[in-house]
Amino acid sequence: GRLTHVDETGRASMIDVGDKVPVRRVAIAAGRITLAPSTVALIRENKVKKGDVLTVAQIAGIQAAKHTHHLIPLCHPLPLTKVDVRTKLTDDGVAVEGEARCTGKTGVEMEALTAVHVALLTIYDMCKAVDKSMVMEGIHLVEKRKEVIE
Amino acid sequence: GRLTHVDETGRASMIDVGDKVPVRRVAIAAGRITLAPSTVALIRENKVKKGDVLTVAQIAGIQAAKHTHHLIPLCHPLPLTKVDVRTKLTDDGVAVEGEARCTGKTGVEMEALTAVHVALLTIYDMCKAVDKSMVMEGIHLVEKRKEVIE
Amino acid sequence: GRLTHVDETGRASMIDVGDKVPVRRVAIAAGRITLAPSTVALIRENKVKKGDVLTVAQIAGIQAAKHTHHLIPLCHPLPLTKVDVRTKLTDDGVAVEGEARCTGKTGVEMEALTAVHVALLTIYDMCKAVDKSMVMEGIHLVEKRKEVIE
Amino acid sequence: GRLTHVDETGRASMIDVGDKVPVRRVAIAAGRITLAPSTVALIRENKVKKGDVLTVAQIAGIQAAKHTHHLIPLCHPLPLTKVDVRTKLTDDGVAVEGEARCTGKTGVEMEALTAVHVALLTIYDMCKAVDKSMVMEGIHLVEKRKEVIE
Amino acid sequence: GRLTHVDETGRASMIDVGDKVPVRRVAIAAGRITLAPSTVALIRENKVKKGDVLTVAQIAGIQAAKHTHHLIPLCHPLPLTKVDVRTKLTDDGVAVEGEARCTGKTGVEMEALTAVHVALLTIYDMCKAVDKSMVMEGIHLVEKRKEVIE
Amino acid sequence: GRLTHVDETGRASMIDVGDKVPVRRVAIAAGRITLAPSTVALIRENKVKKGDVLTVAQIAGIQAAKHTHHLIPLCHPLPLTKVDVRTKLTDDGVAVEGEARCTGKTGVEMEALTAVHVALLTIYDMCKAVDKSMVMEGIHLVEKRKEVIE
Numbered sequence: 073g074r075l076t077h078v079d080e081t082g083r084a085s086m087i088d089v090g091d092k093v094p095v096r097r098v099a100i101a102a103g104r105i106t107l108a109p110s111t112v113a114l115i116r117e118n119k120v121k122k123g124d125v126l127t128v129a130q131i132a133g134i135q136a137a138k139h140t141h142h143l144i145p146l147c148h149p150l151p152l153t154k155v156d157v158r159t160k161l162t163d164d165g166v167a168v169e170g171e172a173r174c175t176g177k178t179g180v181e182m183e184a185l186t187a188v189h190v191a192l193l194t195i196y197d198m199c200k201a202v203d204k205s206m207v208m209e210g211i212h213l214v215e216k217r218k219e220v221i222e
Numbered sequence: 223g224r225l226t227h228v229d230e231t232g233r234a235s236m237i238d239v240g241d242k243v244p245v246r247r248v249a250i251a252a253g254r255i256t257l258a259p260s261t262v263a264l265i266r267e268n269k270v271k272k273g274d275v276l277t278v279a280q281i282a283g284i285q286a287a288k289h290t291h292h293l294i295p296l297c298h299p300l301p302l303t304k305v306d307v308r309t310k311l312t313d314d315g316v317a318v319e320g321e322a323r324c325t326g327k328t329g330v331e332m333e334a335l336t337a338v339h340v341a342l343l344t345i346y347d348m349c350k351a352v353d354k355s356m357v358m359e360g361i362h363l364v365e366k367r368k369e370v371i372e
Numbered sequence: 373g374r375l376t377h378v379d380e381t382g383r384a385s386m387i388d389v390g391d392k393v394p395v396r397r398v399a400i401a402a403g404r405i406t407l408a409p410s411t412v413a414l415i416r417e418n419k420v421k422k423g424d425v426l427t428v429a430q431i432a433g434i435q436a437a438k439h440t441h442h443l444i445p446l447c448h449p450l451p452l453t454k455v456d457v458r459t460k461l462t463d464d465g466v467a468v469e470g471e472a473r474c475t476g477k478t479g480v481e482m483e484a485l486t487a488v489h490v491a492l493l494t495i496y497d498m499c500k501a502v503d504k505s506m507v508m509e510g511i512h513l514v515e516k517r518k519e520v521i522e
Numbered sequence: 523g524r525l526t527h528v529d530e531t532g533r534a535s536m537i538d539v540g541d542k543v544p545v546r547r548v549a550i551a552a553g554r555i556t557l558a559p560s561t562v563a564l565i566r567e568n569k570v571k572k573g574d575v576l577t578v579a580q581i582a583g584i585q586a587a588k589h590t591h592h593l594i595p596l597c598h599p600l601p602l603t604k605v606d607v608r609t610k611l612t613d614d615g616v617a618v619e620g621e622a623r624c625t626g627k628t629g630v631e632m633e634a635l636t637a638v639h640v641a642l643l644t645i646y647d648m649c650k651a652v653d654k655s656m657v658m659e660g661i662h663l664v665e666k667r668k669e670v671i672e
Numbered sequence: 673g674r675l676t677h678v679d680e681t682g683r684a685s686m687i688d689v690g691d692k693v694p695v696r697r698v699a700i701a702a703g704r705i706t707l708a709p710s711t712v713a714l715i716r717e718n719k720v721k722k723g724d725v726l727t728v729a730q731i732a733g734i735q736a737a738k739h740t741h742h743l744i745p746l747c748h749p750l751p752l753t754k755v756d757v758r759t760k761l762t763d764d765g766v767a768v769e770g771e772a773r774c775t776g777k778t779g780v781e782m783e784a785l786t787a788v789h790v791a792l793l794t795i796y797d798m799c800k801a802v803d804k805s806m807v808m809e810g811i812h813l814v815e816k817r818k819e820v821i822e
Numbered sequence: 823g824r825l826t827h828v829d830e831t832g833r834a835s836m837i838d839v840g841d842k843v844p845v846r847r848v849a850i851a852a853g854r855i856t857l858a859p860s861t862v863a864l865i866r867e868n869k870v871k872k873g874d875v876l877t878v879a880q881i882a883g884i885q886a887a888k889h890t891h892h893l894i895p896l897c898h899p900l901p902l903t904k905v906d907v908r909t910k911l912t913d914d915g916v917a918v919e920g921e922a923r924c925t926g927k928t929g930v931e932m933e934a935l936t937a938v939h940v941a942l943l944t945i946y947d948m949c950k951a952v953d954k955s956m957v958m959e960g961i962h963l964v965e966k967r968k969e970v971i972e
Contacts, residue, residue: 127684132743144732145285158533173540174540176301182800185796189808192811193782209809210808212805212807233580235422237604240603240604269382272385281445282444282445286443295432296422327603332493336493339489358508386734388754388773389753427833431581431895442735449749451899452898454840534877537872568832569832573896578896596948640939644896659961660959684884686884690924690925
């Protein structure tokens with residue numbers, strides 16, 4: 073028979089989104105990594121030994137967004153229609169923005185956030201030989217919206 | 223030109239589900255692992271050295287369901303809308319039930335079964351230091367149904 | 373500072389195997405799936421519509437063994453030196469045996485068991501169109517040994 | 523605020539397919555691997571030590587197609603409804619054909635091509651102990667079409 | 673012939689660690705997520721609808737550490753011997769600490785950091801229905817050391 | 823009991839490399855994709871809409887090498903110490919070279935070849951909107967050697 077009497081307190085559970093109507097969804101997340109001025113200069117001149125930091129970070133972030141539901145246990149797989157990662161070199165680090173879009177039954181904020189996190193991790197990895205005091209900060213959701221499909 | 227004369231006897235083939243209409247689908251699978259009474263007591267008291275057995279098993283089962291099409295060669299990727307794993311500690315082991323739901327073109331029984339298998343494997347892994355005679359038994363499909371979407 | 377005062381009761385934890393000496397390790401696991409006699413006949417004659425059941429199951433089992441540490445949360449990645457899956461068609465089903473070997477710091481029983489589970493799941497998937505009463509049974513560890521490397 | 527002034531020249535970007543209407547899509551790709559006549563003979567007689575070359579290659583190709591969006595950074599995840607890999611042993615090698623189908627917003631040529639590439643790589647792997655001069659050649663898209671769903 | 677004249681400026685490159693001697697390595701990383709007091713209360717009472725937040729986050733972090741080299745392009749695969757994720761509920765959020773260990777040729781700081789990032793993302797996912805202002809902050813390397821193996 | 827009487831003809835089998843001594847191994851593979859002159863010009867000027875073709879291809883190739891044992895069923899997991907992908911734009915296409923290194927029990931030619939295949943597929947993906955006649959050609963092993971570690 074069914075396990076109908078299982079105690080459910082605190083039990084992990086994926087929300088059932090079967091009843092939701094697919095709508096077009098967009099989410100934008102952002103974060104930054106603080107770098108030493110000398111590291112910023114190396115990135116600007118594309119002289120970091122491991123390669124073009126911002127491009128590798130951007131690609132890693134895009135690929136990670138497609139892995140979100142494998143990384144975060146209670147996330148649903150989603151038919152992403154676009155993932156974008158934008159980076160901006162500032163005087164004291166790199167600002168990263170991630171965008172995810174899908175036409176589906178749940179929001180894509182976790183995909184946008186995952187893209188930002190992994191892009192930041194990749195910058196960290198590429199600069200860690202020359203910068204020992206990097207910190208990743210301010211990772212948050214900037215915007216989330218949906219549009220009903222006519 | 224096309225390989226039109228290939229001998230097809232016994233050739234592995236993914237069924238084409240392109241013509242099927244998406245309907246809401248549910249599948250429930252179940253299985254159990256037999257444990258020594260002393261192991262059952264350790265789980266009940268949450269004293270297994272590797273951690274909270276039933277919670278880790280439940281999460282592993284949910285994540286595995288999302289990997290089903292990568293594990294089973296001829297399974298299709300499916301837009302799962304819910305995965306749930308329920309566990310029940312009995313006198314001689316743990317009963318596990320897995321549930322998968324999607325709105326798609328094929329059934330989700332393989333996802334429900336995969337969740338059960340990997341939840342059982344995880345219980346085995348967490349208890350193997352203290353229990354050398356565990357057996358996984360009776361893994362089967364309990365129920366499978368579909369509902370046409372109005 | 374460090375989180376030294378975290379309450380550790382029931383917290384999931386990967387065993388630290390850093391102090392263990394690498395030794396050659398072998399594990400063999402087994403299990404079976406019960407099938408209707410008509411399904412056994414279809415497999416024997418290689419007439420199952422989805423293809424050569426035993427070969428596909430064998431390959432799926434081998435590949436799954438290499439995914440074990442991604443499926444089971446507290447398993448360590450291991451440098452597998454061999455994975456083998458053997459199948460035997462009987463009058464009422466298929467018996468599956470999985471073998472894993474490595475030269476490493478922890479045992480390979482989870483890899484052998486995972487190979488068996490996923491091989492059985494694959495047989496289930498390939499026969500589910502014609503057999504509605506399959507059950508996976510008796511999945512257990514047959515043998516586990518290690519040999520110190522001279 | 524948004525990173526609106528990022529320089530976009532040469533920046534990797536996933537095309538946004540959110541506005542596209544889902545249609546039924548088919549793509550067929552092909553390629554070949556050149557083999558020594560003695561290797562062709564071993565495959566024909568199913569005497570290659572590592573196993574049934576064409577079946578393992580076929581299954582590897584099917585599974586790889588489902589991984590396409592994880593392998594190729596700017597590919598979208600797609601709800602594949604069918605993947606097929608056909609192989610044909612010729613006098614000087616193996617011809618491989620891959621077919622992918624989905625009902626989705628973008629074409630499936632990358633999935634068909636990925637199936638061919640990984641099937642060829644698998645043939646290479648299985649024969650490399652006996653054949654040192656294999657070359658993979660002529661991998662291309664054979665056909666791509668879409669059908670509007672009424 | 674070899675592509676010996678390729679321009680290497682800014683080209684992505686995995687550092688060759690083949691000459692390094694394997695030593696025992698440890699890395700500890702930390703970070704935090706800010707939460708509304710009402711969310712902290714829900715977690716403390718284990719009343720978050722999606723389940724036991726800290727346990728799910730911990731397991732997700734452990735599993736993610738094992739995926740590090742697939743997420744970060746220029747990271748090497750490493751034979752991790754331990755991954756641990758510790759969480760501590762504070763008045764205004766959750767502090768997370770990740771620890772990775774291996775006996776290998778490169779450091780494990782990326783694995784420790786990845787565990788922290790994905791644990792934080794999982795907390796975000798589980799609380800996002802009730803808390804709209806969460807921010808992930810201060811993710812950094814706490815400690816990194818190696819011990820030569822006698 | 824053990825399945826000792828299984829018929830082994832043609833059965834897929836991972837070679838047991840447990841007895842091999844770990845040595846330093848290097849493999850280099852190469853291949854090319856033919857492109858229209860107008861496509862070559864777009865790549866040279868970094869004007870392909872999807873981004874910097876050669877950099878994205880290079881990163882995709884490096885990441886794919888780390889997935890080799892998940893893509894090719896009978897490949898062993900290997901502790902790669904370096905992966906490198908080099909590209910060279912020619913008048914009629916792109917030449918790609920992949921290099922893999924490890925200190926392990928089996929050769930790394932499949933990793934070098936997989937890097938080349940996936941780099942070529944990525945070039946194909948990024949140029950397919952503007953070039954309909956690309957062919958991937960001449961993918962082969964250039965060099966394979968091992969060095970005993972003193």
